[in-house]
Amino acid sequence: MPDTPLLDTVNIPADTRGFDLAQLRQLADEVRVETIDAVSQTGGHLGAGLGVVELTVALHHVFETPRDILIWDVGHQCYPHKILTGRRDRIRTLRQGGGLSGFTKRAESEYDPFGAAHASTSISAALGFAAARDQKDAKNKVVAVIGDGSMSAGMAYEAMNNAVEATSGQLMVVLNDNDMSIAPPVGGMSAYLAGLVSGGAYRSMRRLGKSVAEHLPRPFRDAARKAEEYARGMVTGGTFFEELGFYYVGPIDGHDMDNLVPILKKAAAIDDRPVLVHVVTQKGKGYAPAESSADKLHAVVKFDVVSGKQSKAVSNAPSYTKVFGTELIKRAKIDPTVVAITAAMPSGTGLDLFGQAFPERTYDVGIAEQHAVTFAAGLAADGMKPFCAIYSTFLQRGYDQVVHDVAIQKLPVRFAMDRAGLVGADGATHAGSFDIGYMGALPHMVLMAAADEAELAAMIATACEIDDRPSAFRYPRGDGVGLDIPELSAPLEIGRGRIVREGTAVAILSLGTRLQESLKAADALAARGVSATVADARFAKPLDADLILRLAREHEALITVEEGAMGGFGAFVLQLLAEKGALDAGLKIRTLHLPDVFQDQDSPFAMYQQAGLNADQIAAAALSALGVDVAAGAARA
Structure with missing residues (x-):
């Protein structure tokens, strides 16, 4: 365990309120050490949390959490926050079965007032808390911390555009800028300017100037207002936020506790309009392997603290994500109309490989799934072959566009849905549980699910050939099963x-x-004298009606298996059987799917065991359908 004498005295944020700046600096150093040590044992998101250590300490010192509301966007930067809010004793259970979530979670702590694992929700939620406070005539403060790319999503601006009208009291948005994308490098002068514009004297002078200007004729009044705002914008960069109605403070160094704490205190006192505090941080700060890594060790498995070397298991098969990227490159080499779109996840979707091969045909639109889908629709409408690669769970954010802009117009956008099914340590927020139902419900959609890496390659080839309607193919997180992939896969028959x-x-x-797992189940059934057919549906839409009706006709029982929620593939099969009268003769059928709950994080095997989708459970469902008493060990031929 690391040596953390000051942190050892902190159980909740209130314990830090009497600390001086030197103690706060020491506390931040110890929280950083504790974060690194904990994540080295559990894996998880590291770089983002290391970048906000000082900010986390400062916010909990300045604000009276949990009475004051503190909302972290995305939530993957919240490990230091968890350490300071009574969960340090469980921090080494992060992302483990029965342990702490890797994101903020309302059910976990009163210090997590709003759960978040998808990006760009914090300002909207904070605005809701502020409006609720106003309705109750309460006096608590509300803070949203947003950053790490989340400001690229339109939802953040929708909330900011509504802020002035929705609340008349205090609301602070902390923009955690860790990519230097907005502000120039910061130093003593910018800290001085931030302190100056957040101070009471400057704000009093502004109010006096505005009161004088109000008595001027309108053209002069508008000119005076613009002059003041743009003069500030020239030195602080905040004109855009001012136009949205926010009082802008910054940029400030998010690792300089001596300036950070007093500026946050001054900004917290601003209650006549929303305030945006622009904090510049370094992702991976304070840990050399993270600082030198291209992705700042954004997400890691268990690692050695001294060297930073991660304990990655060697696989004999490529990941499905890599197969997608590699196969799409093959298609692009022979078809110049193939283009790829990602929503801020180039490496997560395998499009980093495609981007290296075809940079001019790769589009990263940021965390903007709605835009990604309609952008892809525009490309398709003008004759291109767009592959829109978005995690299943993130595509939910663009569903209206899938319906309105793609499906209704029968545009041939190809959706590559990574992370289908359960995702282990990332838990319910990142599980690809619902895409079979929500994509399969759409007219014209072709919906495929890969059983292995060779099938995925074939489905990419199939999607490439579909030019008269939208298509989608789903595949899980993790590695394939070790099958050979042809040099150029042939498309499947739809x-x-x-x-x-x-x-x-x-x-x-x-x-x-x-x-x-179905094949293993068939082996288990064979050992009990039960002969089983195993079929790979490949398509959830359109269904292979001939195959399904044959299976129903020639077998006593039919078991459907899918890595998706109820209302998906099994429901589609049941409807087909009902319409064709195939249930009338007494066919015994079971539909195995994910349970009707949001499953917490655990190992993938344990999660699928809970879901009833492992081999022994598939076999048990088959025996049950046949009327075999599994416990009694009876067999049926």
């Missing part, structure tokens, strides 16, 4: 599945990568 193993008594119809 709406056609495949029989993988022939049997007689029960049919297991799998959609996606539970196919391997």
Whole structure:
């Protein structure tokens, strides 16, 4: 355990309120050490948290949390916050089964007033808290910390545009700028200017000037206001935020506690309009391996603290994400109309590889999934072949655009939905649970799910050939199963599945990568004398009606298996069987899907065990459908 004598005296933020600046600096150093040590044992998001250590300490020192509301955008920067808010004793359970969430979570602590794992929600939520406070005539303060790319999403600006009208009291937005994308390098002069414009004397002078200007004729009044705002904008860069109605303070060095604390105190006293405090930080600050890494060790597995070397297991198969990137490059080499779109996740979606090969055909639109989808629709409408690569859970944010801008117009946008199914340590917020239902509900959509890496390659080829309607293919986080991939995969026949193993008594119809577990289940059934057919559906839409009806006709029981929520593939199959009268003769059917709960983080195996989608559970469902008493060990041929 690291040596942290001052941190050892802090159980909750109130314990820091009497600290002087020297103690706050020491506390920040110890929180950074504790964060590094904890994440080295659990894995998780490291770089973002290290960048906000001083800011976290300062905010909890200045504001009376939890009475004052503190909301962290995205939540992956909240590990230091958790250490300071009574959860240090559990910090080494981060992202583990039964442990702390890797994000803020309301059910976990009163210091997490709003849960967040997707980006750009903090200002809207904070504005809601501020409006609720105003309605109750309370006096607490509200702070939202947003950054790490989240300001690229339109939702943040929608909230800021509404802020002046929605609340008449205090509201602070802290813009954590860790990419130097807005402000020039900061130093003593910028800290001085930030302190100056946040101070009472300057604000009093502004109010006096405004009161005088109000008595001037309108042209002179408007000119005076513009002159004052643009004069400030020339030295502080805040004109844009001022136009949205915010009082701008910054930029300030987010690691300089001597300036950070007094400026936050001054800004907290501004209650006549919302205030934006622009804080410049360094992602990965204070840990050399993170500072020197290209991604600042944004997300890591367990690692050695001294060297920074991560304990990554060696795999015999490529990740599905890498297969996607590699196969798309193959398609782009022979088709100049293939282009790729990502929403701030080039490495997460494999499009970093595509971007290296075709930089001019790669578009990263930032955290703006709505824009990404409609942008892709525009490309498709003018004859390009856009592949829109967005995590299943993030595509939910662009669903209206999928419906309105893509599906209704039958535009051939190709959606690559990474992280389909359960995602282990990232938990419910990042699980790709719902895309089968929400994409399969759309007219004209072709919806595929890869059972392995070779099937994924074939589905990319298939999507490339679909030019008269939208298509989507889903694949999970993690590695493939080790199958060979052809040099150039042939496209699949639309709406056609495949029989993988022939049997007689029960049919297991799998959609996606539970196919391997389905084959293991068939082995287990064979050991009990039960002959099982295993089929790979490949398509959730259009369904292979001939295959499904044959399975229903030739087997006593049919089991559907999918890595998605209820209302998805199993529901589609049931509807087909009902419409065709295939249930009338007494077919026994079970639909296995994710449970109707939001599953907390755990190992993937444990999560699928909870979901009832591992091999032994698939076999048990088949035996149950056949009327076999599993506990009694009976067998049926």
